[in-house]
Amino acid sequence: MRHLAYAALAATLAMPAAAQETQVIGISIPAATHGWAGGMNYHAQEAVDRLEGVYPQLDFVLATASDPAKQVNDIEDMLATRDIDALVVLPFESEPLTGPVAAVADAGKWVTVVDRGLAQEGIEDLYVAGDNPGFGRVAGEYMVSAMPDGGQIVALRGIPTTIDNERVEGFQQAIEGSGIEILGMEHGNWNRDDSFTVMQDFLSKYPQIDAVWASDDDMAIGVLAAIEAAGRDDVQFVLGGAGMKEMIQRTAENDPMVPANVTYPPSMIATAIELTAVGLTSNAPVSGEFVIGSVLVTPENAADYYFPDSPF
Secondary structure (H helix, E strand, C coil), rough: CCCHHHHHHHHHHCCCCCCCCCCCEEEEEECCCCCHHHHHHHHHHHHHHHHHCCCCCCCEEEEEECHHHHHHHHHHHHHHCCCCCEEEECCCCCCHHHHHHHHHHHHCCEEEEEEEEEEEEECEEEEEEHHHHHHHHHHHHHHHHCCCEEEEEEECCCCCCCCHHHHHHHHHHCCCCEEEEEEEEEEEECCCHHHHHHHHHHHHHCCCCEEECCCCHHHHHHHHHHHHHHHHCHHHEEEEECCHHHHHHHHCCCCCCCCCCCCCCCCCHHHHHHHHHHHHHHHCCCHHHEEEEEEECCCCCCCHCCCCCCCC
């Protein structure tokens, strides 16, 4: 139903814009610190470029931040100097961004939160995200099917955020009672280098690791590099996620180390910006939640999720 509702709302994008006072939408997102964020930055800029032509009565202010402190400053500046009417924010981290985003909402501005939720519920008017519990559940269900006799695995978490918690909880629930044991779980911060280091530690600590839930394709690349550098042949496969095109291609080619993937599209930022624009320029109801489901990618359907021209 949400997809149908979005289609109906998006159809209003083609309607002539009514003459009215210019309104400003601020967009605050993390810089391209890893592949998924790079794709998200690409889709954010593409949405701004496209919507500026559709909505002459809207101005868009896009700022990227390499850390939470910079993002806090960006948002405070948007409110103080640009007098934004709406904020679309993908928090770098949940906790430090909660107060500043709440201040925007308290000032009577529309708030759309994307992907990484805030530490306090009820601040935002609209929440757009992938199905994070489902992302973890789909990954866990695949692990169970791929390891019917159980086994020992290690897992890598992302940056400390509400969505990371939801993913881990969904994964743990899915493998409960399956005979799969998580030997260790550490934060790889959705970063290749950090994940390489974490996996090196796991490999030195555990003489037998049957598989890895990397939970993200950038982290999976770091994990695979560490396994290769260590010359270990006990690890049967690494399960990443988010649909990086290089990893989808490896799955399509039946690479035994990358047998599957779980989708989590970075283009959700464009969905959030479009819905916010619709909300500011029409009477269409866009508040609430818009959740994009996660799908298991296998060699059989990988071609449907391979986009060679995508930056991610």
